[in-house]
Amino acid sequence: MNFIKNNWFSEIQDELWPGQMFSLKIKEVLHKEKSKFQDIQIVETETYGTCLILDGIIQCTSRDEFSYQEMIGFLPLCCHPNPQKVLIVGGGDGGVAREVVKHPLVKEVHQVEIDERVVELSKKYLPSMACGFENSKLKLTIGDGFEYMKIHKEEFDVIITDSSDPIGPAVSLFQENYYKLMKNALKPGGIVCSQGGSFWLDFDYVKKTMDGCGKHFAKVAYAVTSVPSYPCGHIGFVIGSLDPNQNFSEPVTRFTKSQIDSLNLKYYTSEVHPAAFALPRWVEKHFYK
């Protein structure tokens, strides 16, 4: 798999985003290998910093990664009244862990990542994200998130799934039985938040994932953020709560701007939080009917 030609990397994915592609100009290919699970490339780009690419799909760039990592972490954490114990499934670059450990109420973060090589390479080439692994609140397990949850029942307040796209190995993380497993791994009132795809590209898939979540969770919603290096510059999160009185667009933990700055949050604020749940009418009608 080689999508680099004349110093340009192009994200070509006929199944997920047919007829369009996003390209980044490359300064240098820093690393390339096939791990046990996937094709891994790390490249230095002209304008987006260092970029991690898995199976030909951009996972994060050092220029814009904070938007995704802060939002997938802080949206569910700030909706939960006491998010002491958190599980992260995936997230091998460490960026989500870096954000989750910042939350003042979080005491323990457990993370299960299947591909040890992504963790090792992120420590070497993406230290500003992989610093999440160095925090004393974090315990990393290399393994399968599905199997991990089968033996951890009613343990977590929040479960965050930072997966790649619904193709290949990550497909099961978007399905109904995954939501059932997460429900069983949560304490009463627990919240889940998963990479949910974009309404521009994955409209029916998002709806299907929300429906799967809705079979096991009392409240379900979809929130969005902008990430220029993802296709359409856009990505969403499917969020579910076991609490039937949950109102996702009203965070129970609110931060002043000075707290936001001391937490070194660059995208998430208590004002961005409710705005993330505001959807265009054509999307809202379809997702919440």
Ligand code: SPM
């Ligand atoms: N910690 C960052 C990992 C990012 N995981 C999600 C990557 C998704 C990339 N593709 C987005 C396409 C949306 N349809």
